[in-house]
Amino acid sequence: MPVFHYLGCRILRMQQKQFIIEGSRINTITDFYTEINRLFMAGEDWKLGNSLDGFNDLLHGGFGAIAGEEAIVLVWKDIAHSKAALGVDATRKYYEEKLLPDSPFNQRHFKEKLTELNMGGGQTYFDILMEIIADHPNIRIVTA
Template sequence: MTIQVTIDGEHIHDIESFYEEINRVFMAEEDWKLGASLDAFDDLLYGGYGIAKEAKKVELIWKNAEKSRLGLGYAVTKAYYEQKLQPGSSYNKALFQEKLQDLEGGQGQTYFDLLVTIIAEHTNVTLVLA
């Protein structure tokens, strides 16, 4: 079974609002919500829960994707990496320092790019940027 899922970039202006939109669309019938985590988003696309639970294939239509690209762009991504580098953080600081340097050097991925990369790694998901 293939399902078609539409998220709307008009609702996405930062990382928190991306996950709010994902929860609104994918998790409406669940009694819990997905956390703001790239790993959690990746897990969601495997189809173990949410509306994709029974689907063999998912067509993910991302309306107003350009607005999301801007909202999840350089500034938001830089702040995301800097948060991971805060004193006391349990994250791999060397990794996030490298990612931050790549971003600042114009070679790194934005948060939007990271999401698109995660989606592309799922052969069961077709992404349509509209």
């Protein structure tokens, strides 16, 4: 790791991995995971499924391109496009799929989330992703 000296102070320059998310490729939730797999799972013989928990686990590191709690910069191009694509309509569809007959998911939870969304509140899928990323202090988003 390079060491810099400035007025007698020792400054360590942390190496950061950088990943560029091509936001224009993200038109659906499935597209988001396709992009994440392209960036983080290229060297693996398996891919991350469409799972918020799986995405969170990926950001913890230990598999894929993130080794651990190393410094990561996510350069998110066309983030406004991604935000719109993963907005209310995509989130509504996501919740409705969780409420299909024979769904193994917590029906009450997803009914509440869908009601909040339909009443103009609640988080969109994009908001949930941003919250997950924010829970990882070693990861910084830069928009481009």
